Amino acid sequence: MAERATPIRVLIAKPGLDGHDRGAKVLARGLRDEGFEVIYTGLRRTVDAIVSAAVEEDVDVVGCSILSGAHATLLPKVVVGLRDAGASDVIVVAGGIIPEADRPALEEAGISGIFGPGTTIPEVASFLRAHARRR
Amino acid sequence: MPADVKHFAARRELAQAISTVERPGAAANQRIQVALATSAAESRHALVVGITGAPGAGKSSLAAVLADVARSAGRRVAILAIDPSSHESGGALLGDRVRIDEHPDDEGRFTRSIATRGSGHSLAYVTAAATILVEAAGFDLILVETVGAGQAEIGIARLADVVLVVEGPESGDEVQAMKAGILEVADIVVVNKSDRPGAQATFDRLRTGLALGAGAPELLLVSASASAGITELLTTIDEVGSRRGIRGRIRRVEAHLIAAAEAHMDAQVREATASGALTTRAEQIVAGSAPLAGALSDLFGFSEDSDA
Known part of the structure; x- marks a missing residue:
């Protein structure tokens, strides 16, 4: 194994009341194989719990998987929560079922990337390598 | 500064310090040195408990429930959960937080997932340094959960004040308990999942096997999921820890230098x-x-x- 730079750390979170985590697990596993350190937090986490975990794990990226339709409410709260915790250099990306019409508002709210169905793991990986903070 | 920034400031500083020591170099040494000076100046003494055992024995669940019991007794508790990095990609999937409830408003708790990052052993190189930082941040009890396979027992025995080996309800016969290896480093052997069939029989077999040697470890039967026997376990941990005296910080620096x-x-x-x-x-x-x-x-x- 050649010397590598410090791996990018990614928290994969399932905010709110949404019991479907297959997509999140596939992404977590896929990003591991792309060389990321992935912290998976499990189902039904509150925004505060996600922010607190992101701070303790000192992650570079918070990825929220959301299929419940609550994205417009919850995702901006994650961005604000991180900012209030002094972690505004952590980028927030989202995946799941997010209608096209809702995207501009989320981007406006500070969501860096939105990945819908059909996105490949290498696409997500190269986006994160390009946008996550440098160490 | 919004109130929340202050709220998270201590945890954020500790989290960033651990990231710093994950990258060896002058900044890492400086950070460890500062932490040691802080602990000495403030007379901070953490008890470091290593939790090891086979995958699936219930190490994460046991760490989580031990943390709950210790926290409700007013102690400040940190969990360092080690998981393996892939030799192929260098990436890691760190899943221990799934079993640990988040307490976003509680400054008396801290959980960090650590990848082994090229360490040939299943204890990450950075683990000893991380315990030094966590101690300096004012945590009294540090639970270090190992990968639970391979040679972790050697590293954890060097680092921890108290080593806990977790066994599942069907963990072999008394001859296995007599073999060299993981049980040799145990201060306390915990048979988990006491609510499952086979747990009592495993406990009895281990008691027979372990009793034959000098300096036999303590043996307890618990259930992490039912939170049974956990208070007794914490008492036993403290008893073993107090017998060890206050060499803990020296041992942690030794373990760091070896790592x-x-x-x-x-x-x-x-x-x-x-x-x-x-x-x-x-x-x-x-x-x-x-x-x-x-x-x-x-x-x-x-x-x-x-x-x-």
């Missing part, structure tokens, strides 16, 4: 492997065109007289 030496050695081995120097020398030795003597100093910079 740093291993990291250095492992990096040299990787380099000699990747560059082809190792293979070239091996070919020459086999062909008789270069001696075996001197190979370690040529490849890894060992001094001549240590070179067999």
Whole structure:
């Protein structure tokens, strides 16, 4: 194994009341194989719990998987929560079922990337390598 | 500054310090030195408990429920959860938080997932340094959960004040309990999942097997999921810990120095492997065109007289 730079750390979170985590697990596993350190937090986490975990794990990226339709409410709260915790250099990306019409508002709210169905793991990986903070 | 920034400031500082010591160098040494000075000045003494055992025995669940019991007794509790990095990609999937409830408003708790990052052992190189930082941040009880496979027991025995080995309800016979290996490093052997069939029988077999040796470890039957026997376990941990005295910080620095030496050695081995120097020398030795003597100093910079 050649010397590598410090791996990018990614928290994969399932905010709110949404019991479907297959997509999140596939992404977590896929990003591991792309060389990321992935912290998976499990189902039904509150925004505060996600922010607190992101701070303790000192992650570079918070990825929220959301299929419940609550994205417009919850995702901006994650961005604000991180900012209030002094972690505004952590980028927030989202995946799941997010209608096209809702995207501009989320981007406006500070969501860096939105990945819908059909996105490949290498696409997500190269986006994160390009946008996550440098160490 | 919004109130929340202050709220998270201490945890954020500790989290960033751990990231700093994950990258060896001057900044890492500086950070560890500051932490040691802080702990000495403030008379901070954490009890470091290593939790090891086979995958699936219930290490994460036990760490989580121990943390809950200790926290409700007013102690400040940190969990360091080690998971393996992939040798192929260098990435890692760190899943221990799934079993640990988040307490975003509680400054008396801290959980960090640590990937082994090229460590040949299943304890990450950084673990000892992380315990030094966590102690300096004012945590009294530090639970270090190992990968639970391979050679973790050696590293955790060096580092921890108290070593807990977790066994599942069907963990073999008394002859296995007598074998060298993981049970040798145990201060406390915990048979988890006491609510499952086979747990009592495993407990009895282990008691028979372990009782034959001198300095036998404590043996307890608990259920992490039902939170049964956990208060007794914490009492036993404290008893063993207090017998150990206050050498803890010296032991942690020793463990850190050993880990740093291993990291250095492992990096040299990787380099000699990747560059082809190792293979070239091996070919020459086999062909008789270069001696075996001197190979370690040529490849890894060992001094001549240590070179067999």
